[in-house]
Amino acid sequence: MKNLNQLHYFEVPTVMxxxxxxxxxxxxxxxxxxxxxxxxxxxxxxxxxGLLDQVLQPLREAGVAHEIYDEVVFNPDLKxxxxxxxxxxxxxxxxxxxLGGGSSMDTxxxxxxxxxxxxxxxEYECAEGKKxxxxxxxxxxxxxxxxxxxxxxxxxxxxxxPARKYKFNVGGPLLAAHLALVDPLLHLSLPAEMTAGTGMDxxxxxxxxxxxxxxxxxxxxxxxxAIEYVGKYLRRAVANGQDVExxxxxxxxxxxxxxxxxxxxxxxxHAMTQTAGGIFPLHHGLAVAxxxxxxxxxxxxxxxxxxxxxxxxxxxxxxxxxxxEAALAAVEEVRSLVKDIGIPSLREMGITEKxxxxxxxxxxxxxxxxxxxxxxTVQSYEQIYRRALEL
Ligand SMILES: [Fe+2]
Numbered sequence: 001m002k003n004l005n006q007l008h009y010f011e012v013p014t015v016m017x018x019x020x021x022x023x024x025x026x027x028x029x030x031x032x033x034x035x036x037x038x039x040x041x042x043x044x045x046x047x048x049x050g051l052l053d054q055v056l057q058p059l060r061e062a063g064v065a066h067e068i069y070d071e072v073v074f075n076p077d078l079k080x081x082x083x084x085x086x087x088x089x090x091x092x093x094x095x096x097x098x099l100g101g102g103s104s105m106d107t108x109x110x111x112x113x114x115x116x117x118x119x120x121x122x123e124y125e126c127a128e129g130k131k132x133x134x135x136x137x138x139x140x141x142x143x144x145x146x147x148x149x150x151x152x153x154x155x156x157x158x159x160x161x162p163a164r165k166y167k168f169n170v171g172g173p174l175l176a177a178h179l180a181l182v183d184p185l186l187h188l189s190l191p192a193e194m195t196a197g198t199g200m201d202x203x204x205x206x207x208x209x210x211x212x213x214x215x216x217x218x219x220x221x222x223x224x225x226a227i228e229y230v231g232k233y234l235r236r237a238v239a240n241g242q243d244v245e246x247x248x249x250x251x252x253x254x255x256x257x258x259x260x261x262x263x264x265x266x267x268x269x270h271a272m273t274q275t276a277g278g279i280f281p282l283h284h285g286l287a288v289a290x291x292x293x294x295x296x297x298x299x300x301x302x303x304x305x306x307x308x309x310x311x312x313x314x315x316x317x318x319x320x321x322x323x324x325e326a327a328l329a330a331v332e333e334v335r336s337l338v339k340d341i342g343i344p345s346l347r348e349m350g351i352t353e354k355x356x357x358x359x360x361x362x363x364x365x366x367x368x369x370x371x372x373x374x375x376x377t378v379q380s381y382e383q384i385y386r387r388a389l390e391l
Contacts, residue, residue: 008216010216010218010262010263011173011263013155014177017181018180018183019182019183020185021183021185022183023054023181023183025058025181026097029141029179030064030141033141035094035095035138036064036094037065037066037093037094038064038066038067038093038094038095038141039066039067039069039084039088039097040055040067040069040070040097040099041072041104042099043070043104044071046145051099054186067087071083072103074283075103075160075278076104076160077159077161078161078162080107081114084110084111085114088115089115094138094139095139095140095141096111096138096139096141097140097143098152098177099145100146101144101149102151102158104145105142105151105177106159107159109137109140109157109170109175109176112138112140112175113157113170115138116136117135121159121170124170125168125170126170126171126367127367133170133172135174137174137175139178139179141178141179141180142180143182144182145186145190146187146190146285147184147187147190147199147253148197148201148285149202149254150255152255153177153259154259155173155176155261156175157169157171160277160278165278166278167274167275167277169367180255182252184244184251187247187251190241191241192238192342193342194285195234195238196234196238196285196289197284197289198254198285199238199341200285200288200292200341201254201285202253202257203226203253203257203292203334204266204292205223205257205260205266206222206226206227206230206253206260207296208270209223209257209260209266210223210224211299211373212264212267212372212373213372214264214371222257222259223256224309225253225256225313226257228314229250229253230250230257230314231315231333233250233253234337238341265368265371267299268295268299268368268376269292270288270366271363271366271367271368271372272295272385274368275359275363276351276359276362276363279358280349280350280351283349286343287349290343290391291346291388292338293334293335293338294384295384296331297384297387298374298380298384300327300328301327308326308329308330310327311326311327311329311330311333314337343391344391345389345390347390351389352389353386356382356385359381359385360379360381360382361381363381364376364381
């Protein structure tokens with residue numbers, strides 16, 4: 001039960017602008033932020049897909065100087081961030097543009113932290129004994145090329161520390177983007193598998209944040225609409241990448257689900273996938289998609305009424321069902337979505353039974369275990385992992 005005596009707050013420092021062709025407005029938006037030479041943080045896949053060109057064109061036409069850092073890798077680590085910081089300083093940049101999925105956006109946020117604080121982002125990990133962010137990052141415009149992570153509006157960046165094989169969080173309002181510029185036309189070329197994985201990540205953010213102990217009315221409101229949009233549009237976006245309407249609403253779903261984080265964290269799925277993603281080269285969205293149903297099977301009992309409402313948001317006809325039946329229908333609906341869009345199991349991603357005890361222990365130690373709607377133990381994580389191996 002939520003503690004109503006505690007002071008809750010919801011803060012979004014990010015302005016959100018969205019629409020088809022939104023990237024055309026980038027030069028004007030940078031000028032409004034006072035940025036004369038941005039560092040564009042992106043990855044090779046985005047360059048190859050021609051998306052960087054789509055962003056560079058308006059910058060060239062407007063004569064905006066810029067520097068490109070296209071060395072972001074998925075699950076970006078401390079070296080990726082340090083490389084971006086070095087490039088920013090060397091080129092004399094005064095702002096950041098992140099173009100890509102969560103990896104590029106999180107890298108840009110972390111580069112921003114290093115620029116204003118003058119030391120490695122690792123010093124600012126959300127963990128005991130580490131420092132609090134004390135300065136606002138330089139102006140950052142996030143342009144997502146996937147509809148999933150929601151990093152364009154979250155207060156978080158997830159960075160891998162290779163020495164510990166651990167993905168750590170750094171966050172707070174000082175780290176958030178100044179502007180989320182969302183152009184669903186950039187999403188049309190995203191392959192079906194990535195559309196599926198990232199879309200499920202958005203759904204998972206909404207479900208975990210809606211049902212976790214940190215939920216509050218503001219986050220509930222955005223989470224429910226995000227769930228509704230995913231239910232209506234994810235299959236269409238996977239089936240036909242050129243479905244602009246589906247792409248638009250999936251982009252909105254990702255943004256709303258990002259907002260559903262509020263100032264807090266998620267739950268068991270993210271505890272599992274973030275820790276596993278530090279050890280194995282897993283795609284975050286696909287790992288989330290493979291883990292979500294087994295976690296929902298475990299969690300529904302902690303928040304049966306909310307689970308029943310998730311079923312409704314997903315379009316399930318719950319008329320005449322008991323609360324328990326409706327809650328379980330939410331689990332089944334997500335299971336059928338996962339099946340329809342062809343999500344591989346954790347086993348197909350290379351995880352085996354022998355990895356489970358270690359992975360379960362790591363997930364249990366993750367700070368996102370706290371706040372999950374049902375109490376967790378190492379054994380319950382083992383049980384969930386065993387279910388996720390098969391799917
Ligand atoms: Fe996620």
